[in-house]
Amino acid sequence: MKEKLFATKSSLTFFILRLSLGIVIWPHGYQKITGFSKVMHHLVNDYQLPWLIAFFVVLIEFVTPLLLLVGFASRIMAVLLAVVMIGAIPYHWDNGFFMNWFGNQAGEGFEYHLLAIGIATAIVLEGGGKYSLDRKILNKSQKVLA
Numbered sequence: 322m323k324e325k326l327f328a329t330k331s332s333l334t335f336f337i338l339r340l341s342l343g344i345v346i347w348p349h350g351y352q353k354i355t356g357f358s359k360v361m362h363h364l365v366n367d368y369q370l371p372w373l374i375a376f377f378v379v380l381i382e383f384v385t386p387l388l389l390l391v392g393f394a395s396r397i398m399a400v401l402l403a404v405v406m407i408g409a410i411p412y413h414w415d416n417g418f419f420m421n422w423f424g425n426q427a428g429e430g431f432e433y434h435l436l437a438i439g440i441a442t443a444i445v446l447e448g449g450g451k452y453s454l455d456r457k458i459l460n461k462s463q464k465v466l467a
Contacts, residue, residue, distance in 0.1 A: 327459040329448025336450035343389035350383030392453020399444035406434040
């Protein structure tokens, strides 16, 4: 189980994908943490999310990008982010596909979410790549077992 969870190729590609997803998602999580009360009110009252789900959305968007940046449990972090992004699409569906570049629609579209899901899926399939703690953890456990 540990091997499947932490295994990754020594790929620069997945390192870049992992950093990209972490760097892009973390500011959103940071915004949510720093405005926690307002965000929770918005998610619970406007989106009708149960309090616990809203709390986990905020927590996932803040913590998982940090763990992706260092490459710890990359597959799990990517799954969690993908689930949040999949869950966000229905709330953005009526705004269409595109981001609100010109401020002429009611809100943001869902293109950002699809892109995050695609990157997260690649990380789930192949791991965190080069320079990840996953590689170090797996290598240490294999040396101990050997």
